[in-house]
Amino acid sequence: MLPQTRLKLLFVTPEVTPLVKTGGLADVSAALPAALRELGVDVRILLPGYSRVMEALPDKRLAAKLLNTGFHGEVQLLEAALPDSGVPLLVIDYPQFYERDGGPYIDHNGHDWVDNAQRFALLSKIGAILGGPSSPLDWRPDIVQCNDWQSGLTPAYLHFSPPPGAATIMTIHNMAFQGIFPPLLTTALGLPPSSYSVNGVEYYGQLSFLKAGVFYANHITTVSPTYAEEIQEEPLGFGMQGLLDHRYLDLTGIVNGIDIHEWNPATDKYLPHHYSADDLSGKAANKRTLQHKLGLAENPDIPLLGVVSRLTYQKGLDLLPAIVPALLGHPVQIVILGSGEAALEEEFIALAQAHPDQIAAVIGFNEGLSHLIEAGADIFLMPSRFEPCGLNQMYSQCYGTPPVVHATGGLRDTVVDATPENMNNGTATGFVFNHATVHGLQACITRALDAYGDKNRWNRIQVNGMRRDFSWNKSAREYLALYEEVLQRI
Ligand code: ADP
Ligand code: GLC
16 A cells, blocks of 8 residues: 655654563554554654663664753764664664663562652653754654653643654553652753643652653543543542643544554464464463463363563552462462562462462563463453553453453453354354452452353354454554644644
8 A cells, every 4th residue: 555644753752672572562662663663654763772772672763862951061863763663763882871780660669769750850851852943854753752750841841942853652551650850850851830730740849750741732632532521530640630631622532552463362472383263273282381481280171361461559459469268269360460569479479379279379570471361361450440451451362362341441442242142143263341349350350250161152252253354454554643633723
């Protein structure tokens, strides 16, 4: 197909798969730009040059030197390409901020880097420079799309820069992370004192990077239509519901897609056995492999419940331990892969030690195991209290692993509950519950286990999910239509 447009987009993000990932934002930051490129968009990704990024990109070249960033000394901008898709990358080479051992946001002890405000103000500032008239590059974006608080100051910097500047879009992947810092930093980071106001970057007596983005961007998006509604109210607006409600005409929810090259059970490079909706035998073989690997009883008939998640309040997995005793009364196995809150990690480890045949807990981040769990589990659990979009419920539908989900955000928008009506019309793909409580989760798991007991019914739910199109194709078109609409409007 011929490219439909040469719209130029700068996609500013703090993480991108496979270079640096702490969650779904990294997957979206790789797959959405790649899908937009196929639609003809001239897209470049702007990313901090963390140690692991610098090491993974041997073929980078100098694109520009920046002297007037407002930060001490020279900042180099390097050009490279994202492995696999080849999407052009612009990497910020500023070792004193980014080249260190540890995560992108936290050190080895789990503490935020003390200079996170400066580190991500620099990311934001370079996004604004590249979107404005003083860019050192020939390439000028029409739109700068910012992702989460780490790039939230870009719209503010552009707002206070001389025109002409690119249009800005603030994409919210999670309102729970807001980039909150002491008010004094407002001017230290190069914003005018007047910006520290309710009509500006001020948020309950602090400076908030996310609030800056939400306030100054030309348009705001979030990663599912339901979450776009939810954040206009308490409690999921996290204090910004008033502003978001006020800007509702400038707020669009576009559901994430998934990378169907990375997440396809017929080709998945991490799976020992491939399979498809036409022949699920490979799924049973993956289940055996998973049981073997984690020391569980190797029985094909025991329903295996899988979890791959950050272990935080958002994800609602603290509801699970309370129902484990009741669950273990059934022939059930549970596999948990995750990391996060220490108390929850310890609780799952203790449960696994007490029931080694039935429960396995792996603490840490393990991409290969996450694919094997999606493939080898029978049922996937995602009881999130809130979920802006969520990716694993889509992966699990594609992998014939019907998810059990709380009706919130993107979970509500992407999983079709196995009600009698949805079974009859052939749309049921999982199990949805309305209240994120121990009882709500338990009743829903019981419903899923009942359905699992009816092989014919179960197979229909699996195949309905596996046949759905979760690719980025549709959502990337929605973003493109939105970019064009925003450019016409401003
Ligand atoms: P969030 O970004 O809120 O964590 P998402 O569902 O959007 O939630 O994305 C989470 C992504 O991170 C998925 O790709 C999931 O497989 C992955 N993931 C989460 N925890 C782990 C882990 N411990 N090991 C491997 N992958 C993980
Ligand atoms: C955030 C959200 C998650 C979403 C992801 C990618 O991490 O918690 O729901 O899928 O961003 O947009």
